[in-house]
Amino acid sequence: MSEHMRLFIAADLPQAFYPVLQQATQVLHTNASHMRRTPQRNLHLTMCFLGEVPPDIAQEIRHWFAALPGLSRPARSARIAAYGHFPSRKGHTLWAGLEVTEELMAFVAGLAQGLKPWVAVDNRKWVPHITLARDAQLTRAMNDLLPQLPVSPPATLPGITLYHSQFTKSGMLYTPLETITE
Numbered sequence: 001m002s003e004h005m006r007l008f009i010a011a012d013l014p015q016a017f018y019p020v021l022q023q024a025t026q027v028l029h030t031n032a033s034h035m036r037r038t039p040q041r042n043l044h045l046t047m048c049f050l051g052e053v054p055p056d057i058a059q060e061i062r063h064w065f066a067a068l069p070g071l072s073r074p075a076r077s078a079r080i081a082a083y084g085h086f087p088s089r090k091g092h093t094l095w096a097g098l099e100v101t102e103e104l105m106a107f108v109a110g111l112a113q114g115l116k117p118w119v120a121v122d123n124r125k126w127v128p129h130i131t132l133a134r135d136a137q138l139t140r141a142m143n144d145l146l147p148q149l150p151v152s153p154p155a156t157l158p159g160i161t162l163y164h165s166q167f168t169k170s171g172m173l174y175t176p177l178e179t180i181t182e
């Protein structure tokens with residue numbers, strides 16, 4: 001029997017975001033006793049986590065995703081506008097928050113609805129964010145660091161991708177399966 005595939009849908013990041021995220025991560029790292037940085041190659045804006053699915057279902061989802069209408073460039077506009085953290089067992093998950101368009105918010109809600117025939121979807125409101133680090137132990141309060149953390153002007157998310165996520169000895173490997181743009 002074939003192995004299940006761990007899938008998620010994410011927006012790829014514009015090149016203009018990387019220097020901003022690198023600067024923010026450096027500020028956070030300087031003010032943490034411990035944190036596991038997200039490698040730059042793995043930075044993305046998760047829209048929908050599908051979890052583990054059988055290969056035949058993964059193929060059906062891939063065909064469904066490839067047939068989705070894309071979003072116009074203006075609808076894919078986003079900017080890094082905030083920072084925060086979620087608690088976790090080993091510390092905090094540090095993130096950069098994005099301001100996105102109403103069209104993108106509606107698109108993500110539509111993804112969740114469209115996936116219901118195949119997977120159980122999270123019904124919580126989508127919070128657009130990019131995970132910068134996990135297991136962080138900050139030495140200063142996040143609110144004290146906010147003035148040092150950069151924001152970005154609006155930029156266009158280049159595409160929305162269905163990814164296959166695999167655990168490897170060298171960390172997470174994200175393989176793009178399908179990408180949609182306009």
